[in-house]
Amino acid sequence: MKTAAELKPGEKAIIKDVNNDHPSAHRILEVGFTPGQEIEYISGAVFSDPMAFSIRGTIVAIRKNEASCILIKK
Amino acid sequence: MHTDQKINVTEKKTPLISLVGQPNSGKTTLFNFLSGKNYKTVNYPGSTVEYSISKILSKHAIDANILDSPGIISLIPSSPDEKISVNSLHSHPEFGTPDLIIVTVDSSQLSRHLLLVKQLKDSGFNVIVALTMKDILHKKGFDISEKRLSEMLGCSVVSIDGKTGGGIDKLLKSINENIINEQSGREINLLRLPHNKRKDSLLEAYREIESIEKEVLYSRNSDDNNKAVNLAKINEKLVVLNPSNTQNRPDQNTLALDKILLHKFWGLTIFAVVMSITFTLIFWLASPLMDLVNEGFTIASDLAVAALGNTWYGNLVSSGIISGVGSVLVFLPQIVLLFLILGLLEDSGYLARGAMIVDKPLSKIGLNGKSFVPMLSGFACAIPAIMATRTITNKRERFLTIFIVPLMSCSARLPVYALLIAFLFPPETPWLGGIAMTAIYIFSIASSLVIASIVNKFSNKLSGDSGHSSFILELPAYRKPKFNVVVAKTLSNAMQYVKKAGPIILYLSIILWFLTYFPNHSPQIDTEGKQEDEVSELINSERIATSYASTFGQFLEPVLKPIGLDWRVGVSLVATLAAREVFVSSLALTFRVTDTGDDMQSSLLQAMKNATIDGTDQKLFTIATSAGLIVFFVFALQCISTIAIVRKETGSWKMPAIQLVMFTGIAYIMAFITVNGLRLLGIN
């Protein structure tokens, strides 16, 4: 299963699910990364960590390992 | 769900209105409009960390208290600190339960912000929605139907223009109607949101919100709307792929800028350049302004001497008060510039990017990207910076940030560095001074990071339990800093600086003057065959050598000798415990800067150049000792207010005690190494 951590800059995807086991999962859902939403990977810091995604009209930066709990389909 | 508390609002008391909302949604801006106050608003999520309460301005004709609060993302807490925030929302320990909540909702990201509205309504709060950032939404080509939104949410909705304050009157009308209804004696039952099944109920809430969003959000230009529909018809696949309202993209300029400013290579380069320019500018842009302040105080001091004559009180006013206070205020322009540049950065939206860029390296040494803003504001003053660490959710990371913030070169150290740099580098080459200043800042940052990583390695007990580390931060839309707002903010910061430091400098200057002038205020010396100038100089040096300050300072000599200093600098160092800037004014006093036509600062520099270690021909201020002093100031924790705030924020004396011993110890050792190392190299 692909995750948001694997996106390349400029790539878009639709969120399929958020992995509940990750300790940040709930916060990630709360800031708007919910299934069905379209995200775009805007840009990342060095080593693509953290990564900045466009979501629900704004940009939110999260760590790469937090992005890896967001499951996507392209 | 269980009932948390019952409140009966029949008893007549001043109603409490709380401002609640997501970080960076415009709460403080609205608070300032309603209360007439001037609290700090910053384009960074998490600028407010403390509750502030105020009466609503009397011109608004509503008798109520309004409470500004730190931004929250959700009513379901994710950390112990968030739990405290949510509890305070239900019932603030000091201010009680709000009779009305105004939720600020950033209309340009409606669905994210409606989540909190929904949670508040579900908990049974009495809510009014204030839609902010309409201008950003309009720029995206969208608008919101307030009427429809109000119907669907079942509460009043008012738009507020954060720039002009437009819409406040409507909001007041809503508040009035609402409070009158409330006062009729209705009982509020507040519920706590369930913690279990968080995911399901969250997704359910978002689904509901999305359907609301679809109803209320519309394209401003109906042509556009048709186009979009047509386009959608042509490209059915697009519709399938974009089930939600994906036309609501982030601000276009912001996206374009972020492609560069968050670029792997350019992002980091620009970050480094921005930071170095900041510190270089501070030094050399300020010098013409400093000359102006300097001249002003020199004239004032001369006037005092002329008016009061060469008496003890004339001396008190001219050397004690005017040149004491003046010697520090000379550096005010640099401090103003520092505040100005920080203010511009804050208002632009870049800070959040900075935090993101440094998250990875900082996380390697036990800090967090969110440590960046507290560290940066530590360059102005450690007190608000330490409070700003409250946005760091992980306790261990937060405590480590608090630990190193006092090592950031705060504005109180600026006068000290500026004086010593002016001593080390000739005035004809201000750029050299600029480079030296930048180097000091870089050195202080680097040392703080080294200390952080060492402490992180060897101490697991700094904070006890830690929890997992996380970095989730909204990157707000860039905006052109509103120059007049930033200037106003800077000036009010500078005023605060003067108000805070001014009296301390004044009192200490008077005390120090006393200690250096008495007991032997008119010493007997042999005046035969000497010029008048010479005589007064001899009187001065005799008086100070037999003064209280000298007696006291002799005690310090054994400690000071190893770092090349004498009792006069020692007395100044002791005085810095009240405030670091006092170092400069007390040097000015102990080196007896009597104005002989020269302006104040250059005569202090001259006095420093001439000063010799007691009873020898050896110069006191050399390259080695000045560099040693700079190093000492980089590390030493000479600030009582910092100790107090660390105690308050960490809840015990442990951390401030460790900081005091450790930083002052390092300061002394490093100064010793610097002075003696340079001497060994033959630099003196």
Ligand SMILES: Nc1nc2c(ncn2[C@@H]2O[C@H](COP(=O)(O)OP(=O)(O)OP(=O)(O)O)[C@@H](O)[C@H]2O)c(=O)[nH]1
């Ligand atoms: N464009 C625009 N900017 C606004 C508006 N209202 C506020 N701002 C800006 O948005 C930024 C955040 O505003 P604040 O009032 O500090 O937000 P806050 O909700 O108090 O933020 P926190 O204290 O961090 O939770 C500031 O830079 C404001 O100047 C508005 O209506 N339009």
Ligand SMILES: [Mg+2]
């Ligand atoms: Mg605020």
